[in-house]
Amino acid sequence: MSSSLTNWASQIIENISQLILTFVSLDDQIVLLSLSPSVAGISKAAMEDFETAAPYTLLGFLIRGGDGDYSGFMMDYAERVKNALLWVGLFSITFLLLQKLARLVRLWGQGSRIPGPPSPSFFGHSKLIADRAVGQNMIGYLSKVHEKYGPIVRLWMGPTQMLISVKDIAMIEEMLVKAEDKLPLIGRAFRLAFGRSTLFVSSFNKARRTRESLEVYMNKNLLERLNQVPGKVVEHVLERFVSIIAKDVPDSRQVSEHMASYILGASMFGDAFLNWSNASLYEELLVTVAKEACFWDSYRIPPFWSRRYRRYHFLCTRLKELNKDIIGESMKSRNVAGKEDGTTVFIDAIMFGGSLFHGKTKKHHFSDEEQCDNILGLIFHGFLTTASLISSILTRLALHPELQENIYWEIISLKKTSKFDPSDVQKMNFLLATMYESARLLPPGPLLQRCSLNHDLKLKSGITVPAGAIIVVPLPLVHMDYSVWGKDADQFYPQHFIPKTCSHKDGMLDEHEASKEITSELQIDGSFLSFGSGARSCVGQKFVILALSALFASLLDSYEIRLHPGSDNDPKARLDGCCVQLHPSPNIVFIKRNKT
Template identity: 55%
Template sequence: MESCDAALPYTLIGLVLRQPSPPHRGAASCPSRFLRDYASRATNTLLWICLISVTSLLCRRLARLVRLWVQGSRIPGPPSNPFLGRSKLIPGCGSLGSLTGYLAELHEKYGPIVRLWLSPTQLLVSVKDTMLIKEVLIKAEDKLPLTGRAFHLAFGRSSLFVSSFEKVQKRRESLAEYMNGRISVRANIIPSEIVECVMGRVDTIMAKGTLDCGLVSQQLAFYILGSTLFGDAFLDWPKASIYEKLLITISKDGCFWASYTIPPFWSREYWKYKHMCKRLKHLTEDIIQHCVEKYDLLSKIGHSSYKDNKDIEDEARFNDSILLDNMPSGVLLQEEMAEYLTSKEELCGNILGLMFHGCLATSSLISSILTRLALHPELQQKLYAEIIAVQEKTCKLDSDDVQKMNLLMATVYESARLLPAGPLLQRCSLEHDIYLCSGVNVPAGAIMVVPLQLVQMDSYIWGKDAGRFNPLRFLSEATDHIGTHKKYEDFEKTAFLSEPKRKAAFLPFGYGTRACIGEKFATLGISTLIASLLQNYEIKLQPGSENDPKPIMSDCLLQQLLSSPEVVFTKRSKRKTWKSKGSS
C-alpha cells in the first residue's frame, strides 16, 4: 500500500485532478496534512519574495549611498568622515556664530564651492561664486523633502508647494502670470485701506505704551496677503486676528513635528498641534465662503444698478474682484488648474501656503524697512519729499507712480539685500546629478545652498561699504562710486534706478526656475504701502530703544533675523491724499 506522504499532491490543482484511491489506514488525515503542507509552502514563498524585495531595496539604497559618498568626496571640503555627527563637523561655527560663519571659513580655505557632511545620508554643498550660483539655481529645480513634509503636516495637501518642480511648474507659471497682471489694480486700492485698518490697531497699541516694529510689520504683511487673496472682505472679517495667531504658531512648530520619521502619536503636544491645524483649515474655509458670498452679492447689486452702463458695471466688478473670485467655477488662474481647484483640501493647502510664505518674507522685509527708516531720519525726510513731489503731479497712486519714486524703490532693494528671508537659499535635485561648468559633479539628493549673508554682503561685489545700509548703491550715479557712503543730500543727482537683477549677487527673491513668483508684487506692493505710511506718519525710535539692531542669524528655517526695536508712529499734518482710479 502506497503511503499517504507519497500520494500527497503538491499543488491545489493536483488535489482536484487526483483520481480517487481505495481507502487505507491514515487516509482520513491526508487532506489536513496536505493543507498544512500547502500553507507552509505558500508562507515560505511569500517570505522569500519579501526577503528578496527588501534586500533588493536595501541594496539599491546602499548603492545610492555609496555613490553619494564617492561623488561627495570629490568636491572640495574639509577632510571629514560622513559618519561623524554634525556637532563634530562644525567645531567653532565661525565668527558669525552659526553654520553661515563656518561656511564663510570653508569658502575662504577651499574656494567658491565646498561640501560638508551633515550626516551619513546628508551632503551639503555650498556655492558662493555668482556665476556658479546662477548655474546651480537654474539646474537645481527641486525643494528639500523635509520642507514638503513640514508643509503637508501643517497645511495639508497642496499642488503648489511640493518638492518636485515638475509637479508644480504649470501652476507656478499660471499663478505668476495672474499675480503680475493684477499688480496695477491692487496697488491702487489696497494700501490706503490696509493702512487705515492696521493703523487703527497701531493707535490702540500706542495708547497702551510701546509698539514693537516686528508686530506691526507682521500685521501689515498679514493684511496685504489676506486682502490680495480674499479681497476687501478680509479687512472686516471678525476672525482675522485668530487666523493670524494660528498661522504664525503653526508655522513656527511645523519643522519640529515634521522632523519625526514616525509621527509621535503618544505626545499630547502633537495632538494639540494637529487640532490647531484642523482649526486653521476650518477658518480658511470660512473666509473663502465669506468672501465668495460678498462677491456674489456685489455682483448682483452691480448688475442691477449698472446694467444700462457696461463700463460702470465692469469698473464695479473690477474694483471688488479678488484673487479667488472665480473659485467656484475653477478658472482662478488658467484652465489647466480647474481640476485641482475642485479639491477642497488642496485649495486650503494652496491658500495657506501663499499666506505662510508671503507673510514670512513680506513681514521680514517691512520690519527691516521700518527699522532702517527709524534709524535714518534724514533718509525718511528725503523719501517724504519724493512722495509729495510725485503726489503733486497725480491725483491717484498706481504702480507707475510708485516706480517713479527711485529712492523709495532703492530703499526697498537695499533693505532686502541686507536682510534676506533666510540665511541659506536651498535647492536640490531629487533625481538627476548636477554637472557644473567648473567640472564639479553634485550627486542627486545633495542639499545645495547659497549663503545669502555672505553673497549679499561681499565687499568685492558691493564695495567697501557692503555691510552698511546705503540705498544710493541702487541708483545710477552711485554705481560709479561703489565703496563710498554717499550723502542723501546728493540724491537729486542720482535720478535713475539701477536694475537690481543686473547684479547676480542680489538674491533675496531667489533666482532661476524656483525664484519667488511674487517678487514683482512684493516690491511694488511694499513700496506702495511704505509710501502711504510715510505720507501719513513719521516713524521714530522709542526713546531708550536699541539704536543699532544687529542681524541675528541661526540655522532654523523660521527665524527673526533682525532684532525688533520699539518705534513710534507720529501723525503728520493733513495734506491731500491720493485717490484710487475711477474715484471722483
C-alpha cells in the same frame, strides 16, 4: 524508473484536461489549486462530488496522491514552494541592497571629488550643526569652510546625506536653473500645518503648472488692485496702532506682522478681509503657528503624545477653519457685489474657475478643501516673509531719518505733476531701492535650498552634484561679498541698487523711464537672491516689492517713523522661528507730518 516517469507525466496531462472540465462543473467553489481543500475554498459536498465525479483529476491526484500517500507529496510540494519563495525574496533583497550599496559608493566617490572638511563622525556634520553653538550660527560655520575650501563645499550630514554649499555667483546661477526640486522636507513641513499644497511640493514637475498660472495672475490682477489697497491698509494699521499704544509701545515687529497680514489679506480676499471681525484672531493664529511650525517640522514623526504638540495641532485646525471662513466671506461679498470686481478675483480664480491652482492632470481639479489648503500655504509663506521684510524696512527707516526724507522728496516731486497715486511707486527709484536693500541685508530666509531628486547635476566647472544632495546657498555670504557689492557691502545703502549712471536726484526716474519694467532701471542682477532665482524662484517677488513700496509711500506721505526714546538702536540679525529678524526689535512711533 523511466517508464514510471512517462506514465506519471501522461497521467498528469490527462488529468489536466479532466481538471479543466471539472473546474467548469464545480461552479466557483474551487478557488485555485491549494494545499488544503478548506483553504482552497472547497465545500465538503463539493469535495465528495469531486471525488466521485473525477477520481483521477490532477487535484484529486494531489489530494490523494498517486499511490494514496498524498500527505508526503503535499508536504514536499509545500516545502519546495516555500523554498522557492524564500530564494526569490533573498535575491530581491540582495539585489536592492546591492543597488543601494552601489549608489552609496557612487555618492561617496562623487562626494570625495568635491572639496570639503572630512566627516567628524559617523553622524557627519549634522551632529556638529545640532550643537547649539554651531547651529545658531550655521552661516558663520559655512563662511569658515568656504574660506578654507573654496566657493563650493561639501559637508556630510550623515553617511548617506550630503550637503553642498555654493557661494560663487556664476555657479549659483547655473545650479538654481538646473536644480529644479526642493527638499522633500519642505513639502512635509507645509502639509503638517496646512494640508496639501500644489506649490511648495518637492517635485518641480508637480508644481510647474500652478506656479506659472499663479505668477501670471499675481503680476497682473493683484498688481492692478494696488491702487486701492495700500491707503486702506495704512488706515487700518494706524487704527490698530492707536489701540496698541493705549496699552503699550509697539515694537517694529508687532507693527510689521499687522501690516503683512492686512496687505496680504486685503489683496487676496478683498474688502471682505478689512471688514472681517476675525481678522485680528487670524493674524494672531498665523503668528503663533508660524513661531512653532519650524520646531515641530523638525520631527520626522510628529509627537502626537505631547500635549504641546496637540495644542499646536489644534491651533492649525482653528487657523484652517478661519481660513475657510474668510474665503466664504470673500465669496459672499462677490455675490452681493454681483460682479467680478478686483476685490474678489483671486478667490474667484481659485474657487470657481479652478484655473489658478491646477490638479495633477488637466482634468483633475482640486476639491474646495485642497484649494483652501493651497491658499493657506501661500498666505503662510507670504505672511512670514513679508512680515520679516516689513520689520527690517521699518527699523532701517527709523534708524535712518535721512532715508525717509529722500523718499518723501520723491513723493513731493510726483505730487507736483499729478495727484499721488500708489501705482506711481514704479517711478520712485529710491523707495524701490530701499525695499531691495532691506531684503538684501536681511533676507527673510538665510539659506536657499534646492535639490535634484532624480538626476545628477553636471556643472560647467566639471563638478558633479549627485542626485538627492541638499544644495544650499548661504545668502548672507553672497549678499555681503565685498568683491561683488563693494567695500560697504555690510552697510545699509540703497544706492547699491541705483546705477551710477542714473542722473536723477537720488535716482528718481522720469515718466518715460518709469513705464518700463520696475527692475530694469535698478541695478538688480544675479547677485541679489533674497527671492531666489531660476526654476523655483519666488512668484510673489514683484507683487511684494510693489505692494510694500505703495504701502510705505502712503505711510510716509503722512507720517514720519521715529525710534521710541530709549529704544535699542543697534539690533542684530537673528534667526527666529522660520525667518531672520532684527533683535531686539526697536520700539517705534508714527509722528504726523506737519504739511503746512
